[in-house]
Amino acid sequence: MSPPVVTLEEVSVFFGSKEALKSINLSLSMGEVKCILGPSGCGKTTTLRVIAGLQKIQKGRMKLFDSYVTPETEEKDLADFRKRLGVVFQGGALFDSLTVGQNIAFPLKYCRGIEDRAFIEKKVKEMLDHVELEDVRELYPSELSGGMRKRVAIARALVHEPEVLLLDEPTTGLDPLTARHIDALIVTLCRRFQVAVLVVTHDMVSALGIADRLVLMDDGRVVWRGTCDEWNKMDDPAVKRFAAGLISVRGGDLP
Numbered sequence: 001m002s003p004p005v006v007t008l009e010e011v012s013v014f015f016g017s018k019e020a021l022k023s024i025n026l027s028l029s030m031g032e033v034k035c036i037l038g039p040s041g042c043g044k045t046t047t048l049r050v051i052a053g054l055q056k057i058q059k060g061r062m063k064l065f066d067s068y069v070t071p072e073t074e075e076k077d078l079a080d081f082r083k084r085l086g087v088v089f090q091g092g093a094l095f096d097s098l099t100v101g102q103n104i105a106f107p108l109k110y111c112r113g114i115e116d117r118a119f120i121e122k123k124v125k126e127m128l129d130h131v132e133l134e135d136v137r138e139l140y141p142s143e144l145s146g147g148m149r150k151r152v153a154i155a156r157a158l159v160h161e162p163e164v165l166l167l168d169e170p171t172t173g174l175d176p177l178t179a180r181h182i183d184a185l186i187v188t189l190c191r192r193f194q195v196a197v198l199v200v201t202h203d204m205v206s207a208l209g210i211a212d213r214l215v216l217m218d219d220g221r222v223v224w225r226g227t228c229d230e231w232n233k234m235d236d237p238a239v240k241r242f243a244a245g246l247i248s249v250r251g252g253d254l255p
């Protein structure tokens with residue numbers, strides 16, 4: 001495994017008195033797909049938002065590429081980090097008033113400052129080919145199915161060739177067949193673009209299908225980490241409770 005491109009070291013995040021992340025450690029390497037699992041409210045999205053430069057940290061530090069993000073890092077510096085990442089938000093977060101082609105072109109202009117129209121056209125076409133959506137360039141997001149919107153969001157997140165791709169619940173709201181299609185696309189594109197991928201998900205089938213490594217969180221902490229094989233062989237009661245679909249890994253007994 002190549003050295004990490006993202007490392008969280010003892011990172012804590014507070015919302016008022018609520019400690020949403022409690023000294024978490026996490027790393028992500030190029031070419032790796034890592035999935036964060038855990039019950040609702042355990043801190044998965046907050047972790048993703050920290051790495052995306054959308055959430056300030058109150059303790060610890062994050063190494064991103066060759067720089068450190070600390071509680072003192074200013075918003076304008078976080079904005080620069082954001083341009084080196086690709087993010088697929090829950091629901092896709094496409095711009096409704098822009099066509100598919102304009103949505104995909106957006107990061108080229110915003111993150112890379114590229115104005116060359118011929119280059120932009122070529123890149124948009126390439127990305128649409130990668131996500132198997134050759135004919136929707138002039139359509140608006142509202143004209144697409146949920147699965148197509150996710151694919152456009154993935155194309156938009158990768159078009160400026162980021163080193164890190166972050167996906168928040170990429171299969172939520174999709175039927176199982178479409179969800180598996182999105183899983184396959186994530187794995188294929190991760191290999192093709194040699195990008196480090198972090199996926200936040202509730203979808204156990206998806207996680208076991210795409211992850212090189214899994215991270216289980218509960219109540220703001222990482223409570224387990226390992227490979228899918230290790231997960232399947234795991235005899236840990238906390239993991240079993242989560243796999244059985246209980247609300248919290250820490251609390252409650254098996255029904």
Ligand SMILES: Nc1ncnc2c1ncn2[C@@H]1O[C@H](COP(=O)(O)OP(=O)(O)OP(=O)(O)O)[C@@H](O)[C@H]1O
Binds near residue numbers: 044047
């Ligand atoms: N902007 C915010 N203001 C206040 N509290 C917040 C904020 N964002 C998150 N929290 C709280 O921090 C905790 C972690 O939230 P987070 O969204 O990271 O959990 P999650 O594991 O992603 O949950 P879900 O699976 O439901 O999306 C929760 O208790 C949540 O209510």
